[in-house]
Amino acid sequence: MEQMQWTVSEEVKNDRIDKFLTSQDDEWSRSQVQQWIKDGQVLVNDKSSKSNYKVQVNDVITLTIPEPEELDVVAEDIPLDVVFEDADVIVINKPRGMVVHPAPGHYTGTLVNALLHHCKDLSGINGVVRPGIVHRIDKDTSGLIMVAKNDHAHESLVNQLKAKTTKRRYKAIVHGIIPHQHGTIEAPIGRDKKDRQSMTVTEENSRDAVTHFTVLECFKDFTYVQCELETGRTHQIRVHMKYIGYPLAGDPKYGPKKKTLDIEGQALHAAMLGFTHPKTGEELEFEAPLPEDMEELLHYLRKK
Known part of the structure; x- marks a missing residue:
């Protein structure tokens, strides 16, 4: 406990x-x-x-x-895109649509189910439900996630996240044309009083949140951006971009109710991940190319 x-x-x-x-x-x-x-x-x-x-x-x-409820989490032979792996850490390029760990409504088909089949040595700090998981990305966000294979690595990676020394860069397609090249959104995030399943910018019962963004390309009604997280709040990029008037394309929770582009879920990809190796102290950086659905969207927008 x-x-x-x-x-x-x-x-x-x-x-x-x-x-x-x-x-x-x-x-x-x-x-x-x-x-x-x-x-x-x-x-x-x-x-x-x-x-x-x-x-x-x-x-x-x-x-x-209390100790988390001990679910019978079953190892499943689900293909994984392994970007890096050694005795301490594994870095996965997660596909859009995959849930990270089992939860009500999603007890199978998760990243954890796949990891349990792929490797036998995951950190036990978060119990059987979230073995090795030190951070998450949303179900409908694709890209890089780091997983600890032992408790020492787990504690090191969590401490790096808390100290804000990890590097996390995302690529996103947002509604509207952002008129300036760079920006920083510094706005606290907390639960939405009207919808407990959503987050919002609020001064009440919130936590500091900082997102830096750079415009990569502008289109007729959309902008392709890179976002860098200084903090890691739930739904941070999705909430922050909506807050400044440029919600993510395809976002079912924070975007327009009417579907505007052909993509399942928000057009958001965790493209770069950097951290210090827990054992060797080496500075590591990994990149994952845009998934096919986002590449197709960019191709479509460039032709409009």
Whole structure:
């Protein structure tokens, strides 16, 4: 079990405790937090609490996260595009449409199912549901993802992500014509109050988020861009580009409701990944070419 602790500050005084906890991690839903509270996993000043308790300044909130439910995650013989592999790390070029790890509704066909068949030595830090997984990219985003093959490598890669020393560059096609060559979007991201499955730019219960972008090519109604992540919030590029008025083409959650280009999911590809090797200290960088569907879109847009 993992235990976390916070001391309440003036800024969040009188927030409901379930709201306070949900804001601490992008992956925690309000319903999950409420279940932890109901199960007695959350203490306020060493006493159990209710979901509607309003936190006070200097309250000490303790959360004990239970062990993840042990699912029977089955190894599956699914082809993988392996970009790099050694005894410590494996880098995969994930196809669009593949879920990274098992979750309700997606217990098979995931990257984890494929990894379990491909290699027998993955980090056990995240349990059987997410062995070796140190970061994610969305189901309908293609491109590079790094996976740890032992616990030492896992801790090193996670620490690099926290320290913002990894390099992550994405290619995307967005709606509209961006009038300037470069830009930085610095806008905090948190859960959308109206839709708990979505993220949004908000000052409330949010985390700092920074995206740098460069225009690569302009078309009649679209722009081809490169985005570099300084932080790694859930749906960060998708939310940030929508925030400045240029949502991703094909994005079913943050883009126009009417389909505009022939692509399944958002036109977003994790094209470059760089990190320090956990054992050797060598600086590594990997690139993955655009997937065929995005190449075809660019060809189509250039002809319009």
